[in-house]
Amino acid sequence: MGDKLLEEQVQHLIRKERGIDDFNVVFRERGFSSTLDQLNKSDAVILPAFAIREPIHPNTYRLTENLDDIEPPIIPMASNWTHYPGDKLGNEIHEYQPETVRFLQRLANQPELDGFTTRDLYTKRILERHGFDARLVGDLGWYHDDYLGHDMRVPESIDHIVMTTPHNSHYVEQAKEVMDMLVEEYPDATHTCSFHSVLSDSDKRLRTLAEDRGFEIVLASHDTSNLEFYDNCDLHVGYRLHGHISFLRRRLPSVLVGEDGRGNGFNATLGTAGFPATRRRLGPRPAEIVQSFGQTLPGKGLRKVVQKTGWSPRPYRELIAPPDPTVPEKIRQFLQQEQTNGFESYEAVPELFDETYKNTMKPFLESLP
Template sequence: MKHYTLISTYPENRASANVGDLLIRESEKALIERERGGVAFTTYFREDSLDDYLDEINRTDGILMTFPIRDTPMYPGTFRLVNNLADIRVPIIPMPANWNVYPGDAMSREHVSYSSATREFLHAIASNVSVLPCREYHTMRVLARHGIHNTVMTGDPSWYDPAYFGKPMHRPGKIERLVFSPPLSPFYVTQAKSVMAMLAELYPQAERVCSMHLADSRINLFANKRPSNDASMTEAVAEKNTRIRRYASEYGFEVREVAGDVRKIEFYKACDLHVGYECHAHVSFLRWRRPSVLIAEDARGVGFNYTFGVGGFDGFRRCQNDSPIRSLEGGTSGYCVTVDEYSIAPCDHSVVMQMRQYLAEEASSRFRRYQGVAEFIDETYEQAMAPFLRSLP
């Protein structure tokens, strides 16, 4: 039986309980099992020190790392790993990489420049694999800017549910069950309120659900780590989910807490439409062949929207052209961007009207623009993700 060490972005038994990170982890395991068969996993969180587990790790067939690229630096920072990388004697293989900065638009991609420590780590990882998988196209471009070209766009593991391979997109003639997912950043709360109001007006008879992908303790955890001179940001983060729940109630949305358990989002399979900010609410709908509209908060959403080519809107509007990109590393996660930095690209309130028009257009055609999404997902799996998984040691 093959045995892999899996480095996950999901912090087991910790504060965040981000169901999106958990979906990635569980999807990775299921797909590897599907392509390789008879697989065992030992899982660690990316911030855990692995020094005490080196002997066990070196007896596995390799280390598979869910691979967010963050210049904190990457090592030791985003990944704790071990004090001396040379002590790891098995292959280190990135699972699909993603990058994130704020706002994550074309200017971000043109100007982002990682530190020498992060560049060194990225090149060390890339030089030891035949291909470095990326979950969307923009990540490939960012890596190419840093001299890494052996990349392939495999998509994110969460795109894929083999039970849905070969099935067409659900194209509803009427929206009877609707899901809204809130933003991660408090900067988008007012915009999110307008989105909920618009959805309630467009679909007054629909069952409406506000799906909370993260536990509140995550917000409080990072709010407590904010610098004392950024009190306004700390307060905004702490109040964000409370305000979202209140607005959701005002507009007739049932609030569902889905953090920490992928089974809690399986009700998406029976819904007609998602509109919101959570990348993994968006891809959950698409993987289960349901239409979705994603409002991009930062590079993560921008990359998914470009790659799928349908249902995507930027939630921000770039205002300044001389942004200090390095200082915005990490995105609008509520603890990575200050209020002053946010002025580079404040939220775009006109996007609500744009989405309303888009949804009206899609209603008139039964979501015609989505009909190729299922084929895109299936083909990407067969031509990119599956070959990559079959190449694992």
């Protein structure tokens, strides 16, 4: 669902500010070597929600073997740093591989690109630390035409709560505790568990746990119209970044449990309503060794076997930073405080979204080829 929202938003924003309505949308792992003539007829190659995920080329972005064969400018948009556990320490010390830096330099050296745009502060900081110019334009999903310029919609009472589920299976127990906390704290509310992607094995377990606790189930993947019911809800608590954003863009309160650098980077940008899912166990150097070893293990086949045993498909992650068991209680205390003070900590959210659009996102869109 997050990808679908971003796909629609990037077209909407370019159409809104530039009047352009001719898009050819392809998955980032598709190669263009055999269709180079078609690609070179484009005005630009846009990489929305630019994932700086290593190895980046040609793995995350296939494009072409020789990037110089691509004639239009390659424009990354709202870049994001993807890393586990993606905490503040990791953001301050992580070093990109030389191949990644060379790829980023290739993009940065284009005359059409005036530095990188980022969706969060963590991405901005790590790019600047590697010598690149970067500015915050926010997540593409921040911007909802119906609510730009509006204040937060503070609920008088919490009558309908939506919870979204984690990507990673090792958070199942923590997510179960979050469910229990929400039922205890809001026993008279309607509780809905919203699944933003096709159900994984861990999602199927979470669906059963949610049903056992009286949650209504919504399968919300594939079509952003499936999220329209959020307009009539009061609160989101969960793990999906674009579940969190889907509420905030409607000026509704939300709490995000950050699974990795994407969620934690957003929480650092917002400055409120976010909690890291993990508690770091290993320091940077041991963590790097464990992660490097873990990534040399065989791929999806072995992961599926491991996952069916109930273990994480990436067990090395739990060695580095296991789930923090105190997260449900932290969320409870935060929500109690917010209800007491009228959700005061959210007051700066609309201003952040509106000012970012006016000062950086809109000028960036207007600068596109």
